[in-house]
Each structure stands twice: as structure tokens, then as C-alpha cells.
Amino acid sequence: MLRFIISLWASKLCLFLFKHTGRERDDRPGILALRLCPNFLDRVKKPPLVVAVTGTNGKTTISNLVSNILNLEGKKVAYNTWGANYKAGQARCLLDAVSIFNRPTKDAAVVEVDELLSYKTLPWIQPNYVIVTNICRDSIRRNAHQDLIFSRINQGVSKLPNATLILNADDPNSSFLGENNNKRFFAIADQHADVFETNVSDFPVCPKCGTVPVFNYRHYRAIGNFYCPNCGLKSKTGDFIGTKLDFDKREMLVKEKDGEFKYPLVSDTIFNAFNIMAIITLFRTIGYSPEVIAEHIKHIKLPENRVACEDLGKIKMYTFSAKGQNVSAASTVFEYLAKEPSKKELILLLDEHYGDDPNIETITWLYETDFEYLNNENIKKIIVAGQRYLDYKLRLRLAGIPVEKTVCVFDEQTIPDYVSTDGIESIYVLHDVTTVLRAKKIKDKIKEKITNQ
Amino acid sequence: MKIEVLYPELSNLYGDYYNAKYLAMCIPDSQTVFTSNNDKPAFLSEKVDIICMGSMSERNQEFAIKHLMPYKDKIKELVDNGTFFLATGNSFEIFGDHIEDDGKKIECLGAIDFYSKRQMNDRRNCFFLGDFQTEKGEDIKIVGHKSQFSFSHGKATEKPFISVEGGFGINLDSKNEGVHYKNFFGTYILGPFIMLNPQFLKYLLRSMNLNDSLLYEEEINNAYADRLKRLQREGTEFLMGAE
Numbered sequence: 276m277l278r279f280i281i282s283l284w285a286s287k288l289c290l291f292l293f294k295h296t297g298r299e300r301d302d303r304p305g306i307l308a309l310r311l312c313p314n315f316l317d318r319v320k321k322p323p324l325v326v327a328v329t330g331t332n333g334k335t336t337i338s339n340l341v342s343n344i345l346n347l348e349g350k351k352v353a354y355n356t357w358g359a360n361y362k363a364g365q366a367r368c369l370l371d372a373v374s375i376f377n378r379p380t381k382d383a384a385v386v387e388v389d390e391l392l393s394y395k396t397l398p399w400i401q402p403n404y405v406i407v408t409n410i411c412r413d414s415i416r417r418n419a420h421q422d423l424i425f426s427r428i429n430q431g432v433s434k435l436p437n438a439t440l441i442l443n444a445d446d447p448n449s450s451f452l453g454e455n456n457n458k459r460f461f462a463i464a465d466q467h468a469d470v471f472e473t474n475v476s477d478f479p480v481c482p483k484c485g486t487v488p489v490f491n492y493r494h495y496r497a498i499g500n501f502y503c504p505n506c507g508l509k510s511k512t513g514d515f516i517g518t519k520l521d522f523d524k525r526e527m528l529v530k531e532k533d534g535e536f537k538y539p540l541v542s543d544t545i546f547n548a549f550n551i552m553a554i555i556t557l558f559r560t561i562g563y564s565p566e567v568i569a570e571h572i573k574h575i576k577l578p579e580n581r582v583a584c585e586d587l588g589k590i591k592m593y594t595f596s597a598k599g600q601n602v603s604a605a606s607t608v609f610e611y612l613a614k615e616p617s618k619k620e621l622i623l624l625l626d627e628h629y630g631d632d633p634n635i636e637t638i639t640w641l642y643e644t645d646f647e648y649l650n651n652e653n654i655k656k657i658i659v660a661g662q663r664y665l666d667y668k669l670r671l672r673l674a675g676i677p678v679e680k681t682v683c684v685f686d687e688q689t690i691p692d693y694v695s696t697d698g699i700e701s702i703y704v705l706h707d708v709t710t711v712l713r714a715k716k717i718k719d720k721i722k723e724k725i726t727n728q
Numbered sequence: 729m730k731i732e733v734l735y736p737e738l739s740n741l742y743g744d745y746y747n748a749k750y751l752a753m754c755i756p757d758s759q760t761v762f763t764s765n766n767d768k769p770a771f772l773s774e775k776v777d778i779i780c781m782g783s784m785s786e787r788n789q790e791f792a793i794k795h796l797m798p799y800k801d802k803i804k805e806l807v808d809n810g811t812f813f814l815a816t817g818n819s820f821e822i823f824g825d826h827i828e829d830d831g832k833k834i835e836c837l838g839a840i841d842f843y844s845k846r847q848m849n850d851r852r853n854c855f856f857l858g859d860f861q862t863e864k865g866e867d868i869k870i871v872g873h874k875s876q877f878s879f880s881h882g883k884a885t886e887k888p889f890i891s892v893e894g895g896f897g898i899n900l901d902s903k904n905e906g907v908h909y910k911n912f913f914g915t916y917i918l919g920p921f922i923m924l925n926p927q928f929l930k931y932l933l934r935s936m937n938l939n940d941s942l943l944y945e946e947e948i949n950n951a952y953a954d955r956l957k958r959l960q961r962e963g964t965e966f967l968m969g970a971e
Contacts, residue, residue: 415742415873415875415918415919416853416875416968419851419875419877420741420785421785422785422786422787422788423785423848423851474740474743474745476737476740476741479737479738479740479788480737480738480765480788480791482787485738485765485788485791485794485795486765486766487737487764487765487766633958633961633963633964634965635855635955635958635959635964637855637873637919638873638920638924639742639743639873639918639919639920640743641743641920642742642743642746642919642920642923643742643743643919662958665947665950665951665954666951666955668947668950668951669923669944669947669948669951672944672947673746673750673753673944
């Protein structure tokens with residue numbers, strides 16, 4: 276107990292100093308708390324409402340949006356906006372939600388949980404609600420494969436008998452989590468989308484019998500409605516189903532047992548529609564009315580480190596998170612870009628290492644990701660920079676992209692030299708979560724070049 | 729020239745299918761058969777020149793073993809007769825005697841004399857650099873990446889496919905990586921092994937009495953040379969943490 280009190284006081288002091296010296300987005304108070312008391316997460320008192328968000332893709336987006344809505348409701352919320360989802364970030368978040376006497380000072384905490392470590396951290400965090408975004412192909416080094424991630428999250432939620440899981444019924448992997456938990460499912464009905472065939476091995480066979488599954492329909496990759504022709508395993512049914520999505524009007528209809536209600540959408544991407552479905556399901560399960568939720572969604576925005584757009588006259592310039600090494604995220608963004616009709620140039624900043632960094636990285640993901648999608652007439656040029664530029668050069672050629680449409684260079688500082696604007700309507704700078712600032716600098720240089728023309 | 733890819737749904741976890749795809753791109757007039765796990769393998773009814781398999785999750789590996797067990801004798805015959813096999817990631821374990829996993833023993837095809845041990849709570853990652861010595865004494869540097877829950881042991885693991893220069897071997901006590909028996913090449917190196925190792929691919933093509941020129945040869949060689957240079961740099965960290 277004494278150890279916990281010392282840890283709490285020392286880390287609270289540290290947090291106070293960090294907040295007052297402009298270093299609020301820093302996990303070090305959490306690191307200190309855990310160093311002084313390794314079971315800090317377990318011992319720290321939790322606010323009345325704790326929402327945990329885990330899964331492969333969409334954690335930070337959903338966590339941000341949930342916390343924004345709670346703020347709009349006038350709740351005091353502890354949340355790390357910068358996507359700190361390891362133990363230190365979680366300790367930093369929960370530390371901020373208690374007084375020096377370990378009494379809750381906030382109404383709620385929204386805690387992003389790394390999926391690989393969820394088996395350890397979820398039982399400590401003891402959330403009331405766990406949103407699992409999806410389980411799909413990710414970085415091989417960290418996450419190995421979906422079966423491992425499924426077993427890790429399942430282990431974590433099995434120790435939360437009182438928590439309600441918010442699950443994506445259209446994800447054939449995560450929807451089978453939590454056999455003994457309370458669950459609420461969200462789904463999107465068939466939108467008759469023209470979904471590309473994919474190389475990404477998200478859900479190759481029925482987990483029960485190993486037969487190749489049949490999809491009634493897909494929204495993207497393996498997100499959709501399936502059945503197994505051999506053993507009969509099939510998709511779960513949604514409690515909340517997005518029935519009609521109108522991306523032009525940015526709205527969708529959601530059917531539930533009490534009727535059908537209209538909600539706004541925050542973007543024109545299907546994957547963000549799923550993020551909104553998760554949020555609607557959470558807040559409806561908590562007890563908010565559809566009208567209140569819809570009103571709040573009108574006022575929330577996607578986090579800027581995920582997508583940002585600037586209007587430069589004739590050209591729109593986007594920075595867009597695509598995540599290198601994360602096969603499913605990169606393929607989904609590539610599919611979106613292939614379908615988005617503007618004439619565009621793409622800049623890929625997806626490597627983990629740049630410049631003379633002596634580290635190396637695996638390139639297996641290049642051959643899992645659907646670079647073939649980028650062989651599209653609306654994509655006029657692809658500029659790639661980073662240590663692995665020679666691997667991209669080969670991969671883009673194998674994807675069938677004409678060599679004259681590609682530029683592969685080592686030094687990303689030279690990217691603006693290759694950007695052209697003739698007949699171009701949009702420029703997308705695709706970045707990894709580790710290259711947000713790098714992407715911003717490149718974007719600013721390109722913007723300067725375009726403005727001076 | 730016929731290439732058979734066994735169970736592409738199960739064994740394409742890390743982009744391994746590109747090995748067969750690129751191989752086919754480099755061999756004019758080749759035919760690739762993708763044998764789904766609902767189908768009977770082509771090698772049962774016709775001559776197949778090379779059989780490719782790739783990485784899979786441990787659960788899917790057990791499905792693949794179940795599918796192949798009825799053809800165990802035929803597979804052993806093909807291996808012994810010198811049919812070419814390229815098995816990347818944990819797929820080569822299927823051709824050994826058995827896999828041990830937490831007290832459970834999973835019978836495998838028994839085509840080659842080795843066995844594997846799984847530890848699902850202990851995943852190991854490394855970059856890899858090694859040497860493959862051809863029958864003519866030519867040294868080919870092999871590069872890649874390994875990420876695994878299992879290691880292999882036994883007689884066939886004592887004769888190296890690749891000698892380890894950086895990273896770990898077929899088990900943590902071994903300086904050998906992979907299994908090479910007649911024309912069977914199995915390695916824990918994951919995913920696009922051939923894309924990473926154009927010199928090995930050229931050797932493979934020559935061994936199959938084929939022209940060894942590669943598609944986009946300049947590009948693939950440049951990428952290989954760059955990776956080799958980085959891996960050979962003094963102080964390269966080969967071992968990587970998993971969590």
C-alpha cells in the first residue's frame with residue numbers, strides 16, 4: 276500500500292510539473308508510477324465509467340471520438356489524445372483521473388489498449404465497456420498473426436465478467452470474442468459495394484473447420500457477412516445495423532430494436548462508418564438517445580494525425596495515415612485511393628527508418644499489401660522515399676505500375692522536386708504513425724512550392 | 729513447367745505466395761496450379777516440377793497437415809525422387825516427423841527426418857544473414873526475416889540448408905538454418921523469400937535446367953545488394969524483441 280501511495284504522489288507531482296511546462300502529451304508520469312509500483316494500474320481507483328478500446332485498426336480514432344462525445348456531454352474525461360496505448364500511457368491516463376487520495380476526480384476514462392498486451396492490461400483497467408474495433412493483419416514483428424491477437428484479447432476479456440463488449444459483427448475474427456461476456460454487435464448491411472479482391476490474409480479459412488468461407492457480401496477486405504459451407508459457422512447478427520449509407524450527404528440510417536434513426540458520418544470512408552457504428556452502439560448501450568448521439572457526432576472530427584486536408588486552390592492536399600508494416604490498414608487506404616475519383620499524386624512515407632538510421636526493417640508487408648490497387652488511371656504518380664526505396668521500386672513494377680509513373684528515392688527531402696501539378700486535383704501524403712511530423716514537413720514544403728507557382 | 733501452390737488460403741500469411749508468383753513470372757510458358765484445401769493436390773495425378781508452400785498460423789498449419797496426411801506416401805516418394813519443394817516459414821515443419829506443442833504431439837508427413845517444438849508463449853524474431861553453398865562450391869548470401877513460435881531438431885537439421893552468419897538458426901543451439909534434402913528447400917525465413925534472394929532463385933532455376941534470367945533483374949538485384957550491405961554492416965542488430 277505504502278508503495279502505491281508513494282508512486283501515486285510522486286507521479287501526480289510529475290504530471291503536475293509536465294502539465295505546467297507544456298509537456299502534457301508525455302507518458303513519463305505513467306512510467307514513473309509503474310516503476311515505483313508495478314501494479315499501479317490495478318490499484319489506482321477508476322472513474323464510474325471506463326471505456327477501453329482495443330483491436331487492430333481504428334483504436335485511436337474511436338477513442339478520440341468517444342472522449343469528444345463525453346466532453347460534449349459535459350463529462351470530465353481522462354484520455355490520452357496521442358494514442359498512448361501501452362501500460363505507461365494507460366497509467367498516465369488513469370493517474371489523471373484520481374486525486375492524491377486515490378479518489379476519482381473524473382466522470383470517465385477512455386483508455387486505448389494495445390491488443391497484444393490486452394491479456395495483461397484489460398483485467399487491471401477493469402473497464403465497463405470494451406470496444407474491439409477489428410482483428411486483422413498487422414505488423415508481423417509485433418503481432419504475428421490474427422490467431423495470436425484473438426487469443427490475447429479473449430484472455431483479457433475472459434477476466435472481465437461484468438464488462439460489456441462492443442463488437443463488429445462484420446469482422447469474422449473479433450466477433451467471436453468473449454463467449455461468456457455480455458455483448459452488443461454492430462454491423463453494416465450490404466451496400467452492394469464494388470470491393471476489390473485482396474491478397475491480405477485476414478480470414479482465409481473457417482476457424483472451426485478450416486474450410487474456405489463464402490462471403491454473402493464484403494465491405495472491404497474480409498469485413499463483411501460470411502458463412503462456412505461445411506460447418507455452418509456464420510457472421511453474428513448486428514444489434515445496430517447501418518442500413519443505408521450516403522457518403523455524399525455524409526449520413527447513414529441505423530436500424531435497431533427501437534426503430535431506425537439517422538446519424539451523421541464523419542468522412543466518406545467505409546472504415547470510418549464502422550468507427551461511427553461502434554460509437555453509436557456504445558452510447559446507445561450506455562443509454563443515450565439516438566438524437567443526442569446524432570447531435571454530438573455532428574460536432575466531432577477525425578483526429579488530425581489520421582487525416583487532414585488543406586485546400587490549395589485547384590489542388591486539395593491531404594495527409595492520410597496508412598501505416599507501414601500494417602498490411603490491412605495500408606491495403607484499405609490503397610483501395611480507398613483507387614476508388615476516390617480525383618486525379619492524384621501519392622507520396623508514400625511508410626518506412627520505419629529514414630536517412631542514415633542504421634536499423635533495418637522487414638519487407639514482408641510489401642508483398643502482403645495490395646500495391647496492385649495503385650495501378651489505377653486516376654493515380655498519376657507515386658513518389659516513394661526512405662531506406663527501402665529499392666524494394667518499393669521492385670514492388671511497384673511487379674504491381675504493374677508503369678515505371679514512368681513512379682519515383683523512388685532515398686532522401687525524402689527531395690520529394691517536393693518531383694511533385695507536379697499539371698492536371699492534378701489532389702495530392703495525398705500517406706504516412707505511418709511514426710512519420711506524422713515527417714509527413715507534415717513534406718506537406719508544408721509542397722504547399723510552399725505550389726503557392727509560389 | 730508446372731508450379732503447384734499448396735493451400736494458398738492457408739499458407740500465404742506473410743506474402744509467401746509471391747514466391748510462386750514471381751517464379752512463374754520468370755519462367756515463360758510455366759503453368760501455376762493453386763490447390764485450394766477443398767481440392768485434391770495436382771501432384772497426385774500429374775507431373776509437378778515444383779511445389780510451394782508458405783507461412784501459416786499454427787491452427788491453419790494443423791488444418792494443412794490434416795489435408796495432406798492422406799497423401800503422405802506420395803509426398804515422401806516425391807521428396808525422395810527429387811521433385812523440387814520450396815517451403816517457407818513454418819510450412820516446412822509439415823514435412824518432418826511431428827510437432828510437439830505443450831504436451832501434445834501432432835503427427836506430420838514424415839518425409840524428412842526431423843521434428844519441431846512449438847512454444848506459443850515464446851515468439852522469437854530476427855533478421856537473418858547466412859550462406860548457402862551450392863554443389864559446385866559457390867557461396868550465395870541469403871537474407872531475410874524470421875518470426876516464429878517453433879524450432880526444429882533432429883537429423884535433417886544437422887546438414888544445413890543455410891549456415892547462419894546473423895540471427896538464429898533452425899533452433900537456438902544451431903548455426904544451421906532450414907532443411908535441405910535432395911531438392912527440398914525448407915526455411916523459417918518468412919514471406920517473399922525468393923524476392924529477397926535473387927541469387928538463390930537463379931541457382932534454383934539453373935538446378936531445374938531453366939534459363940536463369942529474372943524479370944526486373946536490375947531492380948531485384950539492387951534491392952538485394954542494398955539489404956545485404958545493411959545486414960553486413962558492423963554492429964547490425966539481428967535479434968528483435970517481440971513485445
